[in-house]
Amino acid sequence: xxxxxxxxxxxxxxxxxxxxxxxxxxxxxxxxxxxxxxxxxxxxxxxxxxxxxxxxxxxxxxxxxxxxxxxxxxxxxxxxxxxxxxxxxxxxxxxxxxxxxxxxxxxxxxxxxxxxxxxxxxxxxxxxxxxxxxxxxxxxxxxxxxxxxxxxxxxxxxxxxxxxxxxxxxxxxxxxxxxxxxxxxxxxxxxxxxxxxxxxxxxxxxxxxxxxxxxxxxxxxx
Amino acid sequence: xxxxxxxxxxxxxxxxxxxxxxxxxxxxxxxxxxxxxxxxxxxxxxxxxxxxxxxxxxxxxxxxxxxxxxxxxxxxxxxxxxxxxxxxxxxxxxxxxxxxxxxxxxxxxxxxxxxxxxxxxxxxxxxxxxxxxxxxxxxxxxxxxxxxxxxxxxxxxxxxxxxxxxxxxxxxxxxxxxxxxxxxxxxxxxxxxxxxxxxxxxxxxxxxxxxxxxxxxxxxxx
DNA sequence: CAGCATCCCGATTGATACTG
DNA sequence: CAGTATCAATCGGGATGCTG
Numbered sequence: 001x002x003x004x005x006x007x008x009x010x011x012x013x014x015x016x017x018x019x020x021x022x023x024x025x026x027x028x029x030x031x032x033x034x035x036x037x038x039x040x041x042x043x044x045x046x047x048x049x050x051x052x053x054x055x056x057x058x059x060x061x062x063x064x065x066x067x068x069x070x071x072x073x074x075x076x077x078x079x080x081x082x083x084x085x086x087x088x089x090x091x092x093x094x095x096x097x098x099x100x101x102x103x104x105x106x107x108x109x110x111x112x113x114x115x116x117x118x119x120x121x122x123x124x125x126x127x128x129x130x131x132x133x134x135x136x137x138x139x140x141x142x143x144x145x146x147x148x149x150x151x152x153x154x155x156x157x158x159x160x161x162x163x164x165x166x167x168x169x170x171x172x173x174x175x176x177x178x179x180x181x182x183x184x185x186x187x188x189x190x191x192x193x194x195x196x197x198x199x200x201x202x203x204x205x206x207x208x209x210x211x212x213x214x215x216x217x218x219x220x221x222x
Numbered sequence: 223x224x225x226x227x228x229x230x231x232x233x234x235x236x237x238x239x240x241x242x243x244x245x246x247x248x249x250x251x252x253x254x255x256x257x258x259x260x261x262x263x264x265x266x267x268x269x270x271x272x273x274x275x276x277x278x279x280x281x282x283x284x285x286x287x288x289x290x291x292x293x294x295x296x297x298x299x300x301x302x303x304x305x306x307x308x309x310x311x312x313x314x315x316x317x318x319x320x321x322x323x324x325x326x327x328x329x330x331x332x333x334x335x336x337x338x339x340x341x342x343x344x345x346x347x348x349x350x351x352x353x354x355x356x357x358x359x360x361x362x363x364x365x366x367x368x369x370x371x372x373x374x375x376x377x378x379x380x381x382x383x384x385x386x387x388x389x390x391x392x393x394x395x396x397x398x399x400x401x402x403x404x405x406x407x408x409x410x411x412x413x414x415x416x417x418x419x420x421x422x423x424x425x426x427x428x429x430x431x432x433x434x435x436x437x438x439x440x441x442x443x444x
Numbered sequence: 445c446a447g448c449a450t451c452c453c454g455a456t457t458g459a460t461a462c463t464g
Numbered sequence: 465c466a467g468t469a470t471c472a473a474t475c476g477g478g479a480t481g482c483t484g
Contacts, residue, residue, distance in 0.1 A: 004246065004267060005266075005267055005330055005331065006246070006266075006267070006330060006331050006332065006333075006336070007325055007327050007330040007331065007332040007336070007397065007400070008246075008249070008317070008320075008332060008333065008336035008339075008340070009316070009317035009318065009319075009320040009321035009336075009340055009343060010245060010246070010249055010313055010316045010317040010320055010336070010339070011245075011246055011249075011320070011336075012320040012321070012323050012325060013316045013317065013319050013320025014245060014246075014316070014320070015320075016320070016323070018242070018245075020240070023232060023233075023236060023240075024226065024228070024230075024232070024233055024236075027230070027232055027233075044227075044228075045226060045227055045228070062439060081439070082439065083322065083439030086319055086322075086439075087319055089315045089318075089319075090312065090315040090316050090319055091232055093311045093312040093315050094231070094232045094235045094236070094312050095230070095231035095232040095235065096231065096311075097231075097235050097308055097309055097311075097312055098230075098231040098232055098233070098234040098235025098236070098237075098238070099231035099234070100305065100308075101234050101238070103229055103234060105229050108227055108228060108229040109227065109228045109229065109230075110228065110229040110230060111228075111230065114228070114229070114230035114231075114232070114233075117230075117232070118230065118231055121231060175229065178229070217284060217303070217304065217305030217308070
């Protein structure tokens with residue numbers, strides 16, 4: 001196992017999660033356990049052997065645990081340990097920094113977990129002051145429940161169609177959802193079936209206004 | 223240039239700073255411009271060709287700028303752009319997470335920048351409540367000025383022997399300095415010349431108490 | 445289908461030598 | 465001092481095949 005051989009905390013962290021695909025794998029596990037195939041499909045571009053190798057390394061390092069679900073639906077899942085889950089602030093900060101690069105949201109992959117995490121990085125507590133609402137984001141198989149209240153955002157995986165009599169439910173694939181939240185309805189396309197909004201137009205407005213992309217980097221010299 | 227081809231902010235960040243040695247290089251630049259040879263010696267283990275390649279890539283990406291210093295001491299230096307400097311929260315969080323792994327502080331490299339950054343990640347505002355002091359940390363050529371006041375830590379490079387009539391000045395190489403701050407005088411060794419403390423024993427106590435290592439990870443399941 | 449192991453190839457890294 | 469050039473070793477990516 002490759003190491004920087006450096007006592008610095010940063011390089012010691014990189015010794016564990018610095019290999020290619022390690023952070024993206026952890027990103028997919030942030031909202032709860034996932035199966036091998038979930039990870040494989042959520043991470044387009046990763047080779048199956050690399051995915052297996054990373055999971056094995058992360059398990060050995062104590063970042064991830066492999067667990068078998070109870071008999072109703074027996075399946076092997078990978079899950080973050082408490083230490084692994086403590087990487088969330090790192091991911092948030094990384095995402096906040098990286099979101100300040102231009103990108104064509106179409107023609108690139110975007111997993112449901114990525115979108116959900118991005119809401120955490122772009123949540124604007126100031127803009128959300130006074131807002132109190134529940135929403136459900138349905139992206140194919142992946143469904144997330146969102147609560148905004150007291151300037152705090154809570155988001156987690158949710159069973160579809162189980163929303164708490166939610167005032168708002170959005171159906172779209174992740175890239176379309178991102179376009180809608182960050183760039184408005186017109187950017188998300190208006191074709192039937194691309195995005196479906198259940199709830200008042202007002203609550204949808206209220207929701208999207210709580211999330212703002214950071215400014216792109218100023219190219220000026222220091 | 224290799225890319226995750228993923229619209230997620232996290233992977234876009236990794237497209238820029240995810241290659242091996244990129245983050246350590248940025249760590250060395252956090253406290254200001256450095257020359258090529260400074261980086262080379264502060265990063266034991268990096269090959270000069272890799273260092274050159276990373277710097278070139280980081281410059282092209284807009285994270286780093288190459289600049290020539292004014293004629294008194296003309297030298298090429300590398301410096302973070304504002305966008306690059308915005309990586310500091312990422313490094314802080316990474317360091318905080320990574321510092322929770324066991325390590326033998328001796329027999330591993332530790333650069334002066336690493337130690338200075340680690341003070342930022344381990345600063346305990348609660349423990350520093352009511353503390354008001356200036357200190358200077360002298361580690362060979364590298365000298366840092368530290369100010370603690372109002373529960374806030376300020377740290378930056380400083381010209382040696384220019385301290386503001388500082389109440390405290392510590393001389394040691396970075397690993398010894400780390401041992402002293404985090405594990406106390408006995409761990410730092412008591413041999414003459416290993417560590418030199420100018421100032422009252424009380425202020426040194428006050429200083430070190432402001433920094434606490436996080437707890438090691440609990441190995442229990444989630 | 446879940447979870448890998450294998451094989452091959454191109455890309456990246458690392459150590460060293462070398463140049464302006 | 466400040467890098468570039470060279471070359472061997474390793475790693476990542478993709479396809480394929482195996483096993484329960």
